[in-house]
Amino acid sequence: MKLKKYDKFIAILFVILTISFIVLAFSNRDFLDWAFARHHNQLSWYIRPVFLIPFCYFAFKRSSAGISITIFALLTSMFWFPEPDSVSKQVQDFLQYEVEYLTGDWYLAKILVTLLIPISLILLGMAFWKRNLWVGLLVLLFIALGKILWSIQSAGESGKSIVVPAIVGLVFCITLVYWGFKKLSKKSNESISK
Known part of the structure; x- marks a missing residue:
């Protein structure tokens, strides 16, 4: 209960940290290259979707x-693992495409497509905030399929x-x-009925 009263303060703090991370990544090419070198470690690819579980929990x-801490962890997890000794050509090509995408020109269509990321997270959060399991699962499916389709459509074979x-x-x-x-x-229903 004590933490609940600091919820908004902690949320704002981690929103500021998340924005700072994004600004740092876009404004400092050395940092971006350092982070993406570690993102070549595919363990980071497998761990990132797992953050959607605590995201849904905190929304519920x-x-x-909790939501803002999870988003910060999700974004920074790309560089939690050491740079791998060897990387497949397909992974290398795909991440090179992602770096070029992030550092290239930003035009309206690209901005709109990229906005699907925060929009899908907002929809996911809203679904579980409102305790709608099926909408939440549908959004999770949309996020995964969207990432797959965007990757293959945009980066071709490496996607x-x-x-x-x-x-x-x-x-x-x-x-x-x-x-x-x-x-x-079930736990909520049991506590209500008592």
Whole structure:
């Protein structure tokens, strides 16, 4: 309960940290290159979707702080792992495309497509905030399929390198989110009936 009163303060703090991280990544090419060198480690590809589980949990619990901490962790997880000794050509080409995408010119269509990321997270958060499991699972499916389709459509053959991590992440997330939602809903219903 004590943490609940600091929820908004913590949320604002992590929103500021997240924005600072994004600004640093876009304004400092050395930092971006350093981060993407570590993002070549595919462990970061597998761990990133897992952050959607605590995101959904904190939305269900209506914790803005939990949501903002999870988003910060999700973004920074790209460089949590050491730079790998060897990387497949497909992974290398795909991440090179992503760096070029991020550092290239920003035109209206690109901005609109990129805005799908925060929009999908807002929709995911709203679904679980309102405790709508099926809409939440549908948004999770949309996020995974959107990432796969965008990767293959935009980066071609190298974009296929994201398929396995995205599908593994999707199955893992849907399974745990479904189980957790049912467990939390049952617990909530039991406490209401007492």
